Amino acid sequence: MRLVFFVAMLFVSLFVPVIGAELDAASIALNCLTCHNDTGKTSAIPPLNKLSALQMQQTLLDFKYDKKPATLMRRLAKGYSDAELAALAEYLSRR
Amino acid sequence: MPGLSRRHFLQTVAGLGAATLSGCQGLPRLASSKAHVVVVGGGFGGATAAKTMRLLDPTIQVTLIEPKARYITCPGSNWLFAGLTDLDKLTVDYQALQARYGVKLLADSVADLDAVKRQVRLTGGQTIGYDRLIMSPGIDFKWDAIAGYDKAAAQQFPHAWQAGPQTLLLAKQLQSMRDGGVLIMTVPADPYRCPPGPYERASMMAYWLKQHNPRAKIIILDAKRSFSKQALFEAGWTKHYGYGSSNSLIEWHSLADNPLLELDKKNQQLISEFGDRFQGDVLNIIPPQTAASIALQSGLADAGGWCPVQPLSGQSLFDEYIHIIGDAAHYAPIPKSAFAANSEAKACALAVINLLNQKPLAEPHWLNTCYSLITPQHGVSVAGVYRLDAAQTIVAVKGAGGVSIASGAETELLEADYTRVVYQQLVANSFA
Numbered sequence: 001m002r003l004v005f006f007v008a009m010l011f012v013s014l015f016v017p018v019i020g021a022e023l024d025a026a027s028i029a030l031n032c033l034t035c036h037n038d039t040g041k042t043s044a045i046p047p048l049n050k051l052s053a054l055q056m057q058q059t060l061l062d063f064k065y066d067k068k069p070a071t072l073m074r075r076l077a078k079g080y081s082d083a084e085l086a087a088l089a090e091y092l093s094r095r
Numbered sequence: 096m097p098g099l100s101r102r103h104f105l106q107t108v109a110g111l112g113a114a115t116l117s118g119c120q121g122l123p124r125l126a127s128s129k130a131h132v133v134v135v136g137g138g139f140g141g142a143t144a145a146k147t148m149r150l151l152d153p154t155i156q157v158t159l160i161e162p163k164a165r166y167i168t169c170p171g172s173n174w175l176f177a178g179l180t181d182l183d184k185l186t187v188d189y190q191a192l193q194a195r196y197g198v199k200l201l202a203d204s205v206a207d208l209d210a211v212k213r214q215v216r217l218t219g220g221q222t223i224g225y226d227r228l229i230m231s232p233g234i235d236f237k238w239d240a241i242a243g244y245d246k247a248a249a250q251q252f253p254h255a256w257q258a259g260p261q262t263l264l265l266a267k268q269l270q271s272m273r274d275g276g277v278l279i280m281t282v283p284a285d286p287y288r289c290p291p292g293p294y295e296r297a298s299m300m301a302y303w304l305k306q307h308n309p310r311a312k313i314i315i316l317d318a319k320r321s322f323s324k325q326a327l328f329e330a331g332w333t334k335h336y337g338y339g340s341s342n343s344l345i346e347w348h349s350l351a352d353n354p355l356l357e358l359d360k361k362n363q364q365l366i367s368e369f370g371d372r373f374q375g376d377v378l379n380i381i382p383p384q385t386a387a388s389i390a391l392q393s394g395l396a397d398a399g400g401w402c403p404v405q406p407l408s409g410q411s412l413f414d415e416y417i418h419i420i421g422d423a424a425h426y427a428p429i430p431k432s433a434f435a436a437n438s439e440a441k442a443c444a445l446a447v448i449n450l451l452n453q454k455p456l457a458e459p460h461w462l463n464t465c466y467s468l469i470t471p472q473h474g475v476s477v478a479g480v481y482r483l484d485a486a487q488t489i490v491a492v493k494g495a496g497g498v499s500i501a502s503g504a505e506t507e508l509l510e511a512d513y514t515r516v517v518y519q520q521l522v523a524n525s526f527a
Contacts (some may be wrong), residue, residue, distance in 0.1 A: 024458050030147070030441040031462040034434065035520045044516045071500065071509050072464060072478060079462075079480025079495035 025091035028084065032092065048092050057089035130155050130451045133215055133225040134198075135205055135389070137161030137189060139168075140231030140421030140436035143525045147444035149196040155451060157197075158223060160215065162204040164188060166526075169289065170433045171518050172258035176266055177299040179471060185258060187526045195527075205232075208393045210414050227447050229409075230395065230402070231421040231436065232387035233257075234288050237400070240383045241281070241365070243358035251360065252378040255296075256288060268377045269300055275310035279365065279375035281355055283383040284318040286401065288422045288431045291323040291477070293381060295467035298328065301336045301344040302470055315347045316365065316373060318354060318383075322347075323430075324467065324477050324498055331469035386423035401425040406489045407456055409443035418443050426461070428491050429481050434517075435463040437525050459483065463496075466514035474510030475499050 038047045051059065062068035064077035064085065077085065132155055134145045145159045165188045174180040192198040203217040208228070215223045236254065238245045244252065255265040269278060278300065282293045297313050304311045322328075332338030332345050350367060357366040358380070364372045365380075385391060385400030395402045395411050402419040404411055406426065409418040420443050421436035429435045442459035449456050461481040466474055479496035481489050499510060 024460075027442065027445055027457050028460045030445075031438055031460060034437055034462070034524045035464075035517050037520050037523055044512055045520060071506060071513065072476060074500065075478045075496050076462070076464075076480060077495075079482075079492040 025084075025087045028080065028088050029091055032088070049095065051093065053090045053093035056093055057086050060085040060089060130226040131224065132157050132227050132229060132447060132451075133223055134159045134229045134231065135215070136231040136233055136387075136421070137163065137166055138231060138233050138421060138436065139433040139521070139525045140233075140440045141229070142166075142189070142192060143437045143440035144229045144231060144420060144444050145198045146192055146196050146525070147441050148447065149198055151444065152448045152452070153197065155448065156199070158199045158201055159189065159192065160201045160203055160205060160217065160223075161189065162202060162218075164202060167258040167262075168433065168518075168522060169256070169258045169292075170521070172255070172262050173292065173296040173299045174468060175262055175299075176269060176296060177302040177468075177471065179299070179468075182259065182263065187522055189526070191527045205389050208389075208417075210393075210417065213416055225416070226451060228417045229440075229443060229447065230390060230411075230417060230419045230423065231440065232389050232423050234384045234386065234422050234431075235388045235391075237383040237385055240283075241355050241358050241380065243360060244380050244382060248358065248360060249380075252358070252363075252380050254381050255379060256292075256381050256384075265377075265379055269303065270307070272308060272311060272376050274308060276308070276312075276376035277374070278311065278313045278377040278379065279373055280313060280315050280379040280381065281365065282315060282317040282319065282322070282381055284351075286427065286431060287381070287384045289465075290430050290432075291328075291465060291467050293317075294322060294324065294328045295469075296379075297345050297347075298331065298336075298467070298469045301332070304344055305336065309344070310342075311344070313345045314373070314375070315345065316355060317347060317349050318351060320349050320351045323465075324475055327475040327498055328467075328469065330502070331473055331475065335470050335473065384422075386419075390419065390423050395419060396423075397425070399425075405487075406483060407459060407487060408446035408450065409439065410446075418447060426489060429461055429463055429479065429489060430465070432463055432465050433525075434465060434521055435461065437521060438462045440525075461489070464517065466510060466517055468511060468514050469507075470511075472504075472511050473507040474512070474514040475507075476510055476513070 035045050036048045038049050060077050063070055063073040134141045145157050148157045165186050168185045171185050189200050193200050203219045206216045206218045213225050253261045253265040255261040300313055336344040338345055353367045353369045355365045355367050364374045366372050386396045386402050390396050390402050397403050402424045404419050404424050409420055411417040411419050420439040422431040438461045446456050464478040466476045468474055477498045480492040484490045
């Protein structure tokens with residue numbers, strides 16, 4: 001996992017040389033939290049604080065590559081590189 | 096982020112939910128504040144900007160200027176026409192922004208800006224200085240774009256494009272329409288607030304009419320040649336409302352080549368360039384729009400009536416200390432929606448924090464998801480993922496986003512549920 005994350009951060013950093021991946025993942029994560037509020041008030045939209053980084057990364061990749069059924073998340077996950085999804089998963093799991 | 100450990104930063108981002116709210120209480124007061132950000136406008140954009148600023152950097156003092164004590168959300172307001180909601184359920188206040196996040200609320204409106212002194216003068220006479228100003232003032236209408244349709248005429252022929260009394264007026268007119276009556280809805284050319292809004296509204300009205308006045312008809316007169324989620328809406332209308340048949344509850348007509356020029360109030364007719372007259376028992380006239388007048392008066396809009404910005408930071412092209420978000424700003428191809436305003440607010444808040452802390456700007460990421468109800472059991476959606484290209488222009492990421500993937504009753508029902516849940520989550524994320 002650490003290796004995956006390290007490679008992911010390295011990859012992201014190529015695209016975001018001025019800031020590093022930390023804030024970049026935050027910028028994506030803030031949009032995830034619009035619907036995934038983590039308040040536990042809704043069962044229809046799962047909170048993001050239940051999965052490990054690895055589980056979340058796999059879930060996001062499964063959405064992106066159409067391996068997991070979803071009405072919306074397949075369309076959203078395709079907006080990010082695999083490395084960004086890995087950094088995002090790591091970021092969200094550390095909150 | 097000076098003054099914030101990484102742990103604290105992560106906690107504050109996590110705190111967008113309620114879990115860590117207690118950690119945000121007892122925030123530093125004004126005396127220890129290093130910078131003052133003034134946010135103008137308490138809609139989805141302004142509320143999200145104020146909240147996000149305080150969450151991510153509590154050392155920054157944030158003042159939100161909003162004259163109304165409560166805000167009625169435009170999202171969800173179409174559901175009122177189907178009898179699925181009421182104004183109370185669509186109403187939010189600013190208590191949480193003040194109590195949980197330490198946003199200072201000023202119940203006033205802006206009279207004018209002094210960009211040189213970096214001051215906002217309020218209608219009540221007070222003058223407020225700012226280090227950075229975030230404007231999220233929303234829209235105003237281009238009155239008389241259809242000659243004769245002005246603010247006074249809207250009391251008789253509602254636009255209902257700002258939720259509140261106008262929404263109730265239009266619902267009442269719909270419900271008291273004669274048996275077999277005709278409701279005409281006019282839709283402006285792009286850009287305008289909530290691109291799929293008119294078609295969701297027609298759906299919700301048709302849902303009500305189908306039960307209470309099935310011989311009635313809704314005629315949409317559209318300045319565009321096509322519209323958002325058109326294939327999904329038309330399939331839904333065919334399925335539920337007889338669309339395409341002689342007794343359809345909904346008709347859609349493009350008037351792109353024959354625009355509506357005039358309202359004949361006495362005869363309740365809209366007159367087009369070619370002299371066609373469209374008569375309705377109810378006229379729902381959604382006028383063309385611009386950024387709110389305060390943005391226009393302050394010289395922040397271009398000739399098209401919207402405020403151009405540098406997408407990276409949301410800074411006005413005309414003033415580097417003023418950031419503009421939401422419907423008033425030009426973030427195309429991101430549509431003017433509440434969800435987009437929330438996303439623009441977050442990217443802008445991150446940029447403002449970095450600027451105030453003299454840090455490099457992060458790459459912004461924007462998201463839009465927009466759900467509409469065709470019936471209470473049939474929802475449809477469109478989404479977009481947006482980022483900057485090499486030329487610093489906003490682009491929709493190719494291969495991502497788009498409209499509802501699958502069709503069928505199961506998906507329709509799921510998306511109807513998500514329509515309601517996402518609305519609640521969006522409101523909570525912006526205001527609570």
